[in-house]
Amino acid sequence: MAGILEKNVRLGKHAQHPALILVSNMSSIDQQDKHQDGLHNKLQTASQQAAKKRLQAIALVGILVVAGGAALAGLSLVVGGRHDTPAPASVVQEAPTEAEITALREAFKAAVKAFEHDLEADVLSPPFGVWNADVQHDIKTAKARAIDLFSGGDYAEAVREMEMASTKARQEISAMNAAFEESMAAAQQAYAQDAFDQAKLHITKALSLRPTSVDAQSLAQKIDALPQVLSLVKAVEEARIQNDVEGEIKNLRALLALDPNREGLKARLDDLIIQTMEQRFAGHIKNGLACVEKRDLACAQTHGAAAQKIFPNRSEGALLVTKIFALSQALKVERLLADADAAMNNDQWQKALGLLQNASAIDPGQKRIRDGLELAQKITVLDAQMDRYLSAPGRLSADNVAAGARAVVSESASLSPSSPALSNKAQHLKDVLAGYATKVSVLVRSDNLTDISVRGVGQVGRTKERAIELKPGTYTLEGIRPGYKATLKTLVVAVGAKDVSIEVVCDEQL
Incomplete structure (x- = not known):
């Protein structure tokens, strides 16, 4: 590219018709520009127009020079024909080739494109202006000058100017970034040392250079909170001196919410929390055991639950829970016994039985429960047995059934003081037994031809009329007579019945 730039500043070597050479070059450039497309169409258009005008002017000057030269030569021959010295030849420098011009144009376009893509946004940003407004102005001016040079056809100088602007931009951006990093490091160091004024100064400078930096914004927030943090640090120290554990914990939590990176204070807070948990746990265990001794179940349960919430796996908590459960069971048994006593006093023995059974399930070894359950x-x-006899009193006419009923009545005698209802029922059953034990006179009538018997009792025989005695109950009388069908009669003898009679006659021949 240096060779191309050097060659671009020299004129071509063609001796004949320089204007024609320039016009030819102009025509070649025009032909090239028709096919050129790229990043800067406006620059190309301006360059094409300027180049065309310049080459046309040079061609015109060249023609005039040639014509003037010929006239002067003729005049010289006329005036000084005696002189034999030839006129000096015109020095025509070598013109750049079409390929060289194209290369320079493309180099400029690439330089502009790279500048606009990589550098211009930073250069034109407000923070860059804050950093160095003079350099910002110089770079903008250099770019504008490069575009003017390009438009004027001075491609080599345009490329040089653009490259110098880009180099300056890179240097200043690098210096600006270094200043940002330096300010960030200084702000962080001052913040770590709790030096608010210095930290604020450095972070302000860092944000002026890079206001959108997330890290800078985050550090700025921490620095802004530093006065409050330092106030809380002081409050923490005062609470520690005064042995105000709760106050110290409160201030430590507020402080770490603002600045969670203070590891030493984190450890202190953890120690204090464990310390207070231990104290609270011990207090709940102590108070819970005291409540158990006072048989205050609700109080004991409150402290037990609190202790379990703090340290659920501690043996002290398990012991308190065991004692609380034992107290709750003991109190439950007491309530069951109290309800059972009330039921027994009200002669509600079935209800008392259920309550005592529940109490026995909790504390089967307690004598009071065992004695009450037995009674x-x-x-x-006995009450159920009496109900069965009284529900079918006719069965009492049977000796074995009556014997069983009498045994129940006899057994209940000792329990009468405990249950008036059982005593009344026993007396009722006793009266029924007495009724069924008293025989009733029954008059049996017949035709004196029929043999009569009472099944399960005995023979009546043939009779016109005979009185027999039967206990209350239901009987079957059977009559038999040769040549006649047998007959059966049912007789119900009620307790205390009077004028009971029955006729049994076989009068249907076979």
Whole structure:
């Protein structure tokens, strides 16, 4: 490219008709420009127009020079024909080739494109102006000058100017970035040392150079909170001196919410939290055991639950829970016994039995429960047996059934003081037994031809009329007579019945 630039500043070597050579070059450039497209069409158009005018002017001057030269030569021959010295030849320098011009144009376009893509946004940004307004102005001016040179056809100088602008931009951007990093490091160091004024100064400078930096914005927020943090640090120290653990914890939490990176304070907060947890746990265990001793179940449960919430796996908490459970069971048994006593006093032995059974399931070894359960079971069993006899009193006419009923009545005698209802029922059953034990006179009538018997009792024989005695109950009388069908009669003898009679006659021949 240096060779091309050097060659571009020299004129061509063609001796004949320089204007024609320039016009030819102009025509060649025009032909090239018709096919040129790229990054800067406006620059190309301006360059084409300027080049065309310049070459046309040079061609015109060349023609005039040639013509003038010929006239002067003729005049010289006329005036000084005696002189034999030839006129000096015109020095025509070598013109750049079409390929060289194209290369320079493309180099300029590439330089502009790279500048606009990589550098211009930073250069034109407000932070860059804050950083160095003079350099910002110089770079903008250099770019504009390069475009003017390009438009004027001075491609080599345009490329040089553009490259110098880009180099200056890179240097200043690098210096600006270094200043930003330096300010950030200084702000961070000052912040770590709790030096608010210095930290604020450096972070302000860093943000002026890179206002959109997330890291700078985050550090700025921390620095802005530093006065409050330092106030909390002081409050923490005062609380520690005064042995105000709760106050110290409160201030430490507020401080770490603003600045969570203070590891030493984190450790202190953790130690204090564990310390207070231990104290609270011990207090709940102590108070819970005291509540158990006072048989205050609600109080004990409150402290037990609180202790379990703090340290759920501690043996002290498990012991308190065990004692609380034992207290709750003991109190439950007491309530069951109280309800059972009330039921027994109200002669509600079936209800008392259920309550005592529940109490026995919790504390089967307690004598009071065992004795009460035994009494309740006896009374309820005897009561049920009496109900069965009284529900079918006719069965009491049978000796074995009556014997069983009498045994129940006899057994219940000792329990009468405990259950008036059982005593009344026993008396009722006793009366029924007495009724079924008293025989009733029954008059049996017949035709004196029929043999009569009472099934399960005995023979009546042939009779016109005979009185027999039967206990209350249901009987079957059977009559038999040779040559006649047998007959059966059912007789119900009620307790205390009077004037009971029945006729049994076989009068249907076979």
